[in-house]
Every structure is written in structure tokens, then in C-alpha cells.
Amino acid sequence: MKASLTLWLACLIEWLLFLPVWVLLQSYQQSGQAILPWMYILPLLALAGVLLRHLCNRKWKQLLSALLLGVASGFLFGELSIFALPFIACSVLFAYLGMTAASRNNRNGMYIAGIAVYFTATIINTRIPVLESNLSLLTWCGSLCLVLVLLDTNTSFLRYSSFAGESARLPAGIRRHNRMFVLLFIVVAGLLAAGGGKAVGMLLWNTVRMFMNWIIALFNGTEEPIQPEAAPPAQPLELPPAETHEPGLLAMIFEVLFYAIGAAAILVLLYYVLRWLYRNTGGVLRRALDALLSMLRRETPQEHNAFQDEEESIFAWGKTVQGIRDYWSSRLKLRRHSDRWEGMNGGRERVRWMYRHWLNSNRNEGYEVKGFLTPQETGADVEEWTGGKNRRHNGDSNTPAVPEGLLRLYNQARYGEEEPQAAEVSALKDRLK
Numbered sequence: 001m002k003a004s005l006t007l008w009l010a011c012l013i014e015w016l017l018f019l020p021v022w023v024l025l026q027s028y029q030q031s032g033q034a035i036l037p038w039m040y041i042l043p044l045l046a047l048a049g050v051l052l053r054h055l056c057n058r059k060w061k062q063l064l065s066a067l068l069l070g071v072a073s074g075f076l077f078g079e080l081s082i083f084a085l086p087f088i089a090c091s092v093l094f095a096y097l098g099m100t101a102a103s104r105n106n107r108n109g110m111y112i113a114g115i116a117v118y119f120t121a122t123i124i125n126t127r128i129p130v131l132e133s134n135l136s137l138l139t140w141c142g143s144l145c146l147v148l149v150l151l152d153t154n155t156s157f158l159r160y161s162s163f164a165g166e167s168a169r170l171p172a173g174i175r176r177h178n179r180m181f182v183l184l185f186i187v188v189a190g191l192l193a194a195g196g197g198k199a200v201g202m203l204l205w206n207t208v209r210m211f212m213n214w215i216i217a218l219f220n221g222t223e224e225p226i227q228p229e230a231a232p233p234a235q236p237l238e239l240p241p242a243e244t245h246e247p248g249l250l251a252m253i254f255e256v257l258f259y260a261i262g263a264a265a266i267l268v269l270l271y272y273v274l275r276w277l278y279r280n281t282g283g284v285l286r287r288a289l290d291a292l293l294s295m296l297r298r299e300t301p302q303e304h305n306a307f308q309d310e311e312e313s314i315f316a317w318g319k320t321v322q323g324i325r326d327y328w329s330s331r332l333k334l335r336r337h338s339d340r341w342e343g344m345n346g347g348r349e350r351v352r353w354m355y356r357h358w359l360n361s362n363r364n365e366g367y368e369v370k371g372f373l374t375p376q377e378t379g380a381d382v383e384e385w386t387g388g389k390n391r392r393h394n395g396d397s398n399t400p401a402v403p404e405g406l407l408r409l410y411n412q413a414r415y416g417e418e419e420p421q422a423a424e425v426s427a428l429k430d431r432l433k
Helices: 002-017 019-029 038-051 059-077 082-099 107-125 129-161 172-193 196-220 249-280 284-296 317-331 346-364 375-392 406-415 422-432
Strands: none
Touching (some): 002 038, 002 082, 002 107, 002 129, 019 038, 019 082, 038 059, 346 422, 406 422
């Protein structure tokens, strides 16, 4: 229950970070006669997704459940017309975010995007009369988002600096010393967001103006003349609004049935077209459909931290700069042949190269690599997955799922003191061909 509450609070923060988007849709799409504003339903959908995350542990289950929840909430709290599509899309998105909350870890990018949305919304809302009434709400919610982002990033930085885990307790001295500065920063930010900076600035400006007017009046001997008040402008003549007749209940029911039957017919037609293409075509289209099916069958990773293969958690500035350089080089296609057998130096690098290519070959065939498994557990998992695949295709293969000696040499190359012998490395490369 505690884990579900934590995940739902993370979804609630995501909803709060992009609140200007929901306010914009609320202002232009939903009528003022709605019983409950639509944007307050999104956290409830995220909660439903969090509670269903163990039941919907595969991608296709998550997409289907999110679609059903989104369509139901969109028709309940939106208008029964084509204008309900934005409501349905956002409802599907939040239901899906709730089901996948445990597997998301890129919080910094989301924080930056949310603050940018608030920054843009405060500029736009001051220039659009319809949205001016939401400016106070966005100001306070933006301030709250800044506080939450500050607290979360500060806690993450403290854990990183003190080498503490996610559940470990921080040292009391560091926590107390840091919270003093954080609370002071939050108080200053709250005063500025509440208009304290503007109030102080206007007070200083009015003081300077009064002092200058007093100096001018002192030298001139006259007081500043009182400006006459301008007469209020005449109100234009407005015509009475035309009467509108809403459609009856029967017309609304037939409209909903029309959209439901049309959507079902399109989905059935799309299913049979994709099925025919999958069975009668090959090449790029067949591989694309296989990749789509593999993505839909993918399971959500378990919520635990265990062994992480081929990963390092110690920060090094040189390695970070080299990683950024390698990333952009691969993006610009300047190092297409960097990971080649000829470029490996020594037996250790060559054994690890063969292990990576063995994992990538299984991933390309549909196997999902689980980073929390050790090499031995990964080998056993690959053998189990290969056996299940052979049973589904009613065939047996004499080729072993894990080449003989690969895991032993990989453990020796990564953890052992002695380098693998060249003869064993060459023999293993021949078995992998």
C-alpha cells in the first residue's frame, strides 16, 4: 500500500507540473455546466492505473486497459461529440502513466519540461482574456512545483553525495544543515511568487515619486494640479442572444452508437489488414510488425534493485565527457565501426564484446534483457526463453542457447585477475559464428 501511495504521489506531481495544459483544455473544451471539472479526474485515473499495475504487467494489457479507462472517463465527463477526443486522449495518457509509474526514472527532464510549460503559460495567459482568470491558480501552482522540484533534486543530490541508497537514512548533520538553506530559499521564493517583489518595488518607486514631487513643489511653490476624471465610455448596444436548442436524448444516444459502431468497424478492418500483411509479406514490414508484437508482449520490470550488469554508479567527469562525445558521434554517424572485433585490445575486451553481441542477438529475436540479473541468471533466463520459443514453433534446435564457456570466460574477464587465454577466446568466437 505504501508503494502504491508513493507511485500515485509521483503521478500527482506529474499532473501538477503540466497543469497549464489541463487548464487550457478545460477552458476551451468543457462547458461550464459540467458537474465536476474534467482535469480533476486525471489523478483518479492515475490512481486506478497504479492499482492495476500488477494485473496489467504487459504492454498490450496496459495500452488496452488505459484505452478503456480513458474512453469511459472521456464520455462521462466530456461532451458526447467529436470534441471529447482531447479528453479521451489525456485520460488514456494518465491511466497509462499510472500503470508504468514504477518503471520511469527520468524525473529531471520532466521537471524542466514542467517549469518551461508554466513559464510559457504565464506569458500567454496575460494576453488572452479568457485565460486571465486562471493566472492566480497557475502562479501558486507554479510556486508549489518549484518547491517540490527543489526538495526532490536536493534530496537526490544529498543521497548521491553521501553514497546513500534510495531507502537509506541521510546523516543527521548534513540533513539539518541543508534544510536550513532549503527552507530559507523556499520562503524567499514564496514571497516573490506571492507578489512580494512587486510590492517592494512599487513601494520604493512610489516613495521616490513622492520625494521628487515634493522637491518639485518646493521649488515651484505650487502643488501638482489634480487631473480631472475621465467620463466612462458609453456602453455599446448589445443584441439579445439567439435561442439555441440542444439535441434530445435519443439524438445523443444515436450519435454515441454511431461513433462506437464506426470505431469498432475500423478496428476490425485494421486488425484483418495487419493480419493479412503479417502472414503474406516479409522484409522490413514483417520485422516492424515483429518488433511491435515484441513491444506489446513486454513485461513491466520488477520493483527492486539488484545486480546491474555492465553498469557503473561512480561518477567520473572524464568518463561523462567521453560518454557525451560518444553519444553525439554516434548521432552524427561519425563512428559507425567503433564496436568492432578488430578494435578490441586484449582478451578481456574481446570476451566482453562477444557477451554483448550475444545479448544483442537474443534481443533482436525478441528476448527482453533484464539488467538486474547476473550473467549466470541471464544465461538461465535465455535458455528458458529459447525453450519456450521452440515449443511455440513446434521445433527443436541442436544449437545451445548459451555457447559453451561464454559465461565462464565473461566472469573471468570481468572479475578475475588473469586475462583469458587467446586460444580459448578464438575457440569461443568460432562457436558463436
